[in-house]
Amino acid sequence: MTKVYIILACYVLFPLLIIEGFKRWTIVQKIGTVVLAYAVGIIASLSGVIQFPDPAVAASFSKLQSTIMSVTVPLAIPLMLFNCDFKLWTKALPKTAWALVTGLVAVVVSVVSGYFIFRNHVPEVAKVAGMMTGIYTGGTVNFNALGASLGVDKSVMAIVLAFQMVITMPYIFFLLGGGYKIFRKILPYKDVTHKGRTDEDAIETADVENYRGMFEKKNLIGMLKGLGLSVVFLAVGAGLALLITGTLSELVVILTITTLSIIASFFKKVRELPKTFELGMFFILIFSVIVASMFNIHSVSGGSLYVGGFVLWIMGISVALHLILCRIAKVSGDLFCVCQVGLLCSPPFVPPIAGAMKNKKVLISGIVVGLVGYAVGTYIGALLAWLLGMF
Secondary structure (H helix, E strand, O other): OHHHHHHHHHHHHHHHHHHHHHHHOHHHHHHOHHHHHHHHHHHHHHHOOOOOOOHHHHHHHHHHHHHHHHHHHHHHHHHHHHOOOHHHHHHOOHHHHHHHHHHHHHHHHHHHHHHHHHOOOOOOHHHHHHHHHHHOOOOHHHHHHHHHHOOOOHHHHHHHHHHHHHHHHHHHHHHHHHHHHHHHHHOOOOOOOOOOOOOHHHOOOOOOOOOOOOOOHHHHHHHHHHHHHHHHHHHHHHHHHHHHHOOOOHHHHHHHHHHHHHHHOOOHHHHOOOOHHHHHHHHHHHHHHHHHHOOOHHHOOOOOHHHHHHHHHHHHHHHHHHHHHHHHOOOOHHHHHHHHHHHHOOHHHHHHHHHHHOOHHHHHHHHHHHHHHHHHHHHHHHHHHHHHOOO
């Protein structure tokens, strides 16, 4: 059991090391904490250190993994939403709203069309469709939440995540490396900003990863308050699940805590709690390392390549359709890029793209689009999984 305890400690240690690296090195910031967490987990899986020859120990360890995973995401969601000022969305210009809505439509259309193409080849395809809707409307948080709430097999989740990383990350590197210039030519329109703002060049990357000072005493108290509130929301969600379904339905729990968290974010005292987003990201990093460490290379058979095809279809069709719709409304290339990244990868990926484009004016738009994706992605994904499951 000593090995089990060491691995469990590493599940906490490696996210802390990633956070420390994020504070110190630009390369870590560009790669992204979540990507590194998945990389650590996959490397651990491929190395064989997660394997146990004793079946009883292996089964016990698997239960521990599942327990940690079932707790980390419900705790992370409120923490990541508390600091979000959703009232900012009321100040956004129509083109930003158009970029958001058309981005969501593009993802849904690509997922639904892909479902009917790949439904006879992808395991748990309706649930996978729901998860892919979640991850491409706000990022890994929605994917993890939907995977847990829909009861998707962990090995299926690991395969989908592996292909999602392989397919999505080259697109991000393409944008960072200058690919945004192509979209500027396709969408050669003037940038839009938020009404009433005169400090666009001084916008701070609020609600995006900023781990500096996270462990200082002045911030620890605030983070503990946020964590306590998250625990309360989790308890309420569990109580409602038992009342409504008679079981601890993870779908009811996730939707309950998401709704309560959005409501709580409208209270200034909650919204101003320090570093809750970063604490939530810490829990997501733990989850990411664990789920990636469950990846089994032997499960990537010829049949599982259809999962890669499904993910590639969703990615390609959603980007192309979103681009066409933004061209119709004359959305700028830079706004398109940050909205794409905010939806497909989550808000933490927006600042590196805005920085590469040397355009802070679109930063807040990309962040707000990603945050709205965080908020609605779980609902859309759950609804889509239910509807597609009927066919």
